Amino acid sequence: MSGGAQFTKWEETVRNGGILIYDVGSTASGWSTAISTAETRFNALSTALSLKVKIRAAKPEEKASAHILVAAVNGSYTFDRGKSIPPGTGSLPANGNKGATEYKATTDGLVRAYIFLPLNSKHGDFMKVVMAVHEFFHASGLHEHSDLAKPDIMAETMMPSGPDKVEAGVFNSRMMPPIWMSNETGAKIANCWS
Numbered sequence: 001m002s003g004g005a006q007f008t009k010w011e012e013t014v015r016n017g018g019i020l021i022y023d024v025g026s027t028a029s030g031w032s033t034a035i036s037t038a039e040t041r042f043n044a045l046s047t048a049l050s051l052k053v054k055i056r057a058a059k060p061e062e063k064a065s066a067h068i069l070v071a072a073v074n075g076s077y078t079f080d081r082g083k084s085i086p087p088g089t090g091s092l093p094a095n096g097n098k099g100a101t102e103y104k105a106t107t108d109g110l111v112r113a114y115i116f117l118p119l120n121s122k123h124g125d126f127m128k129v130v131m132a133v134h135e136f137f138h139a140s141g142l143h144e145h146s147d148l149a150k151p152d153i154m155a156e157t158m159m160p161s162g163p164d165k166v167e168a169g170v171f172n173s174r175m176m177p178p179i180w181m182s183n184e185t186g187a188k189i190a191n192c193w194s
């Protein structure tokens with residue numbers, strides 16, 4: 001979070017559980033299908049690469065204490081960072097190409113992540129799933145993006161290319177296999193959960 005750290009671990013009790021519970025706020029109802037698919041894809045990657053973290057939607061009684069809050073925004077947003085710390089702020093255009101993940105942390109690690117998505121994304125369903133999976137992996141604690149020479153789901157720049165592909169990183173002629181993760185990125189996430 002500070003000092004150029006490329007990841008922040010969740011607090012130990014969360015890490016020990018190996019589950020991040022997310023809640024999709026009412027503003028993000030237009031994303032609910034994409035997010036549900038993103039959960040499936042996230043968990044499949046987690047299994048394949050032994051990432052040690054899975055995600056699932058909050059049950060009604062878990063909403064208030066969910067680890068990850070998902071909201072859709074039109075412009076500026078704020079998020080709680082804890083007592084006696086000013087709220088964090090950021091901004092996303094409503095029809096933008098990207099989401100954002102923000103964090104609340106204590107000295108023991110992350111205690112909450114906030115995923116912000118554009119309110120009126122013009123993207124098709126597949127790209128929305130890609131965007132959601134990308135932000136969920138940020139929410140798992142990894143701040144950095146994948147190497148430009150080896151773009152995967154954590155590439156900093158991804159653009160849709162037809163209904164079921166995206167172009168990633170500097171290799172604009174290279175089609176990224178749908179929702180793929182390199183072993184290198186997987187090792188970084190597993191490290192956040194060890």
Ligand SMILES: [Zn+2]
Pocket residue numbers: 134138145155156
């Ligand atoms: Zn990112």
